[in-house]
Amino acid sequence: MRIGAHLVDREVRLREFSLPLRSPLGTAKGEMTERRGLLVELRGELETGDEVRGVGEATPLPPWTEGYEECLATWVTLRDAANGTVSDGDENEVDIDGVPPAARHAMNLVGADASARYAKRPLAAWLADRTGDSGGSDAAAEVPVNATVGDGSVESTVEEAESAVVDGFDCLKLKAGARDLDADLDRCRAVREAVGDDVALRADANGAWSRDEAERAVDALAALDFEYVEQPLPADDHEGLAALRGRGVGIALDESVNGPNTWPDPVREFADVVVLKPMAQGGPTRTVSVARRLRAQGVTPVVTTTVDAVVARTAAVHAAAAIPNVPACGLATGDLLAEDLAADPVPVEDGRVRVPEGPGLAGDAFDRLVGDDSAGGGSAGGGSVGND
Numbered sequence: 001m002r003i004g005a006h007l008v009d010r011e012v013r014l015r016e017f018s019l020p021l022r023s024p025l026g027t028a029k030g031e032m033t034e035r036r037g038l039l040v041e042l043r044g045e046l047e048t049g050d051e052v053r054g055v056g057e058a059t060p061l062p063p064w065t066e067g068y069e070e071c072l073a074t075w076v077t078l079r080d081a082a083n084g085t086v087s088d089g090d091e092n093e094v095d096i097d098g099v100p101p102a103a104r105h106a107m108n109l110v111g112a113d114a115s116a117r118y119a120k121r122p123l124a125a126w127l128a129d130r131t132g133d134s135g136g137s138d139a140a141a142e143v144p145v146n147a148t149v150g151d152g153s154v155e156s157t158v159e160e161a162e163s164a165v166v167d168g169f170d171c172l173k174l175k176a177g178a179r180d181l182d183a184d185l186d187r188c189r190a191v192r193e194a195v196g197d198d199v200a201l202r203a204d205a206n207g208a209w210s211r212d213e214a215e216r217a218v219d220a221l222a223a224l225d226f227e228y229v230e231q232p233l234p235a236d237d238h239e240g241l242a243a244l245r246g247r248g249v250g251i252a253l254d255e256s257v258n259g260p261n262t263w264p265d266p267v268r269e270f271a272d273v274v275v276l277k278p279m280a281q282g283g284p285t286r287t288v289s290v291a292r293r294l295r296a297q298g299v300t301p302v303v304t305t306t307v308d309a310v311v312a313r314t315a316a317v318h319a320a321a322a323i324p325n326v327p328a329c330g331l332a333t334g335d336l337l338a339e340d341l342a343a344d345p346v347p348v349e350d351g352r353v354r355v356p357e358g359p360g361l362a363g364d365a366f367d368r369l370v371g372d373d374s375a376g377g378g379s380a381g382g383g384s385v386g387n388d
């Protein structure tokens with residue numbers, strides 16, 4: 001296949017970016033300090049003469065997705081094939097099954113944004129139309145979100161939690177697993193005492209615990225009335241995860257289903273909640289259809305970013321809005337970035353995000369973001385790698 005194969009005069013352009021985090025996000029897998037990714041823009045004309053334009057983003061994060069270099073190399077190939085800047089022939093045909101998840105996310109998103117804009121529908125409504133039941137279903141106007149609280153001392157964890165509650169969040173997710181279990185449980189207990197009983201709490205261990213630790217954690221978190229614990233055990237310990245069910249706190253899967261691992265089957269026997277990261281699922285379209293299938297078997301889907309830039313974060317908000325009655329999602333990650341590529345069309349207010357009402361992602365808000373293409377020393381104009 002080729003991107004925009006049905007378009008005349010198509011042009012795909014890439015921009016590499018690198019965005020520092022405001023302060024490092026502490027997790028069981030180490031500290032995240034910056035996010036590197038690619039913006040993609042597709043322009044062309046339909047045979048009717050109508051102009052088509054779409055924007056996408058690939059912000060890879062191993063082990064959830066491929067690494068940056070593979071993602072970039074994939075997109076340089078996709079771009080050159082789409083633009084016809086290499087001689088016609090087999091090398092212009094890209095096998096879609098070989099496109100890794102973050103690169104595929106951008107592919108899905110440029111197409112979905114372009115299609116939704118052409119249909120004059122917000123992306124959320126377009127996604128709901130395409131993935132809904134026969135009658136279709138409306139997209140939500142707002143999505144509830146959780147605050148993301150990184151690893152830290154008891155004091156700094158409580159401080160961050162309290163400030164999130166002051167900002168209007170009624171659901172907090174605490175990163176855990178970076179320190180020993182008793183220290184983590186002290187943090188969780190201190191936050192519960194500080195925020196009271198009306199705030200929903202979640203913990204995310206990123207697969208750090210042993211079976212014994214996970215069992216102890218689950219019992220302690222149940223007593224603190226935590227809503228769920230995300231990935232208490234390594235991604236492939238399906239049996240261990242199943243054994244943690246029914247002890248008073250929900251079991252959520254993240255790494256088990258976002259990344260190279262095989263899903264436990266049937267997933268409802270292993271999880272109450274499944275976290276869907278569009279960047280790891282290969283795009284918003286697949287995210288919404290997987291979410292609807294999960295719902296149908298009684299598993300609760302939650303959408304989160306991989307701490308993406310504004311284009312993918314906005315897409316994730318649309319995807320979440322296309323899932324009926326989605327609970328609080330991990331989409332309040334824009335504030336973790338010290339800078340971003342554009343003004344935020346999906347700011348968090350009172351623990352909720354309003355879904356942009358313009359066509360596609362956010363009307364033409366992202367149309368100026370991809371300047372002259374210089375990514376990958378590309379054939380579309382040469383130049384060096386990077387623009388910052």
Ligand SMILES: O=C(O)CCC(=O)c1ccccc1C(=O)O
Pocket residue numbers: 061146147148173204206254304305306307329330331333
């Ligand atoms: O869910 C959230 O609150 C934010 C997203 C988040 O925690 C995250 C962000 C980047 C990579 C991994 C994760 C994770 O859920 O483990």
Ligand SMILES: [Mg+2]
Pocket residue numbers: 204206230231254255275
């Ligand atoms: Mg997680």
